[in-house]
Amino acid sequence: MATQVVVAAPAKINLCLGVGPVREDGFHPLATVYQAIGLFDDVRVRPAETTTSLTISSERVDVADVPTDRTNLAWRAADLLAAHHGIDEAVQIHIHKRIPVAGGLAGGSTDAAAALVACDALWGLGTPREELLALAAQLGSDVPFCLGGGTAIGGGRGELVTPVMTRGRFWWVVLPDPVGLSTPAVYAEFDRHTDGAAPQPEVGHDLLTALRAGDPALLGPALSNDLQPAALALRPDLEARLAQGIIDSALAGIISGSGPTTVFLCESADHAGAVADSLEEVAGALGVFVAEGPVHGARVIAG
Ligand code: C5P
Numbered sequence: 001m002a003t004q005v006v007v008a009a010p011a012k013i014n015l016c017l018g019v020g021p022v023r024e025d026g027f028h029p030l031a032t033v034y035q036a037i038g039l040f041d042d043v044r045v046r047p048a049e050t051t052t053s054l055t056i057s058s059e060r061v062d063v064a065d066v067p068t069d070r071t072n073l074a075w076r077a078a079d080l081l082a083a084h085h086g087i088d089e090a091v092q093i094h095i096h097k098r099i100p101v102a103g104g105l106a107g108g109s110t111d112a113a114a115a116l117v118a119c120d121a122l123w124g125l126g127t128p129r130e131e132l133l134a135l136a137a138q139l140g141s142d143v144p145f146c147l148g149g150g151t152a153i154g155g156g157r158g159e160l161v162t163p164v165m166t167r168g169r170f171w172w173v174v175l176p177d178p179v180g181l182s183t184p185a186v187y188a189e190f191d192r193h194t195d196g197a198a199p200q201p202e203v204g205h206d207l208l209t210a211l212r213a214g215d216p217a218l219l220g221p222a223l224s225n226d227l228q229p230a231a232l233a234l235r236p237d238l239e240a241r242l243a244q245g246i247i248d249s250a251l252a253g254i255i256s257g258s259g260p261t262t263v264f265l266c267e268s269a270d271h272a273g274a275v276a277d278s279l280e281e282v283a284g285a286l287g288v289f290v291a292e293g294p295v296h297g298a299r300v301i302a303g
Contacts, residue, residue: 004046005121005303009114010036010149010295011105012142013172013256013263015211015219018201019226022191027141027157031201033164033211034142036149037172037293041099041107042301043074043114045122048090052078058097060287062178066101066108073108073139074115080135081119081127089123100286102180104231104257106146112139113146114298121300133161149297151211153203166294167214170265171272173250174289175241175279177260181231186258189230201226220252220265231259238262241282248278 012034020029054068054075070076074093082089093115099107113136120127127135136143141158152161190198210218232239238255241262245253249271250264264279266272272290279288 001047001124002122002303004044005118006042006044006301007114007118007298008301009041009043009110009146009298011039011099011107011110011174011291012036012145013105013293014225015223016203016207017225017227017257018203019190019198020200021194021196021198022187023157028187028190029156029201030154030158031203032154032158033151033203033207034145034154034161035151035170035293036146036295036297037174037291038295039099039105039174039289039291041111041114042096043111043118044094045078045115045118046092047122048092050090052090052093054093054095056095056097060285061097061100062286063097063101065180066097073112077112077115077135077139078119080138081116081125084131084135085125085127087123091119091122100176100261102182103176103261104181104255104259105174105261106142106257109140109143110146110298112136113143117147117298117300121303145297147297149295151294164208164211166211169292170216170219171267171269172291172293173245173264173266173272173276173279174291175245175262175264175283176286177238177241177262178284178286179260181235181258181260183258186227186230186234189233190227193230193233198226216251216265216267223252223254223265225254227258228255231255235260244282245275245279248275250275
């Protein structure tokens with residue numbers, strides 16, 4: 001058995017997030033386009049003697065609210081993979097966090113996807129992709145996307161992923177917010193806004209055309225997020241952050257997923273650097289990041 005495996009786990013953003021009326025199981029039907037971006041947590045696993053444990057480190061991100069017990073999604077991923085193979089293995093999991101917590105960037109989901117990949121490699125299981133995707137879907141709606149990364153349409157409750165053709169790279173400025181937003185709370189607010197009568201969502205052709213063309217000027221007006229009005233209703237102060245990015249010349253700004261992180265589309269790496277510099281002042285202690293997309297999904301980088 002390897003002595004340790006380290007997996008890089010990317011953040012995701014939603015380029016569009018179409019949301020339908022709540023289903024009987026409490027989830028909402030989604031028509032979304034995910035993109036994995038170059039902002040990574042590292043998830044390291046090592047064999048443990050008897051019991052699994054989990055530790056977290058971070059330089060900038062506030063990790064006070066991240067559980068370090070078996071309720072952590074990465075720990076649950078390790079347990080789920082072991083149970084799936086009928087093996088009894090314990091691991092030390094260490095997560096180095098760079099992705100803001102409860103930010104709408106799928107930080108917890110991507111750590112879970114990474115834990116599946118890391119334990120699969122550590123235990124030498126070679127689990128078929130389809131089985132890993134099914135386990136990922138049990139852990140959360142966007143965990144399957146985090147396994148594959150890139151750019152992909154998400155259907156169902158977000159767990160059914162189909163890769164999308166894109167050309168070139170897109171440059172994003174990511175502006176985290178110090179106060180996390182609860183995803184269920186944002187969906188509940190969405191239900192109140194739409195009175196449970198939202199239309200069935202679809203992915204727009206203009207977005208797919210812009211991605212195929214690799215043209216950020218086309219992509220800007222095609223970005224959309226049905227959860228944005230609900231997130232802004234819960235956090236009206238985010239409106240000013242969105243406006244600031246546009247004043248600072250980004251092509252477009254959008255709330256990421258259920259928020260509160262805002263992301264800004266830029267023309268190039270240099271343009272993104274300039275927009276990020278001008279947002280430093282509103283960013284505060286959490287800082288502001290430049291990230292390119294698309295990038296790969298959860299992938300072994302050492303071990
Ligand atoms: O799937 P996941 O555990 O990440 O979802 C977290 C919560 O987000 C769910 O409990 C639900 O309240 C909400 N959600 C939803 N519809 C989706 C995905 C998530 O209502 N498609």
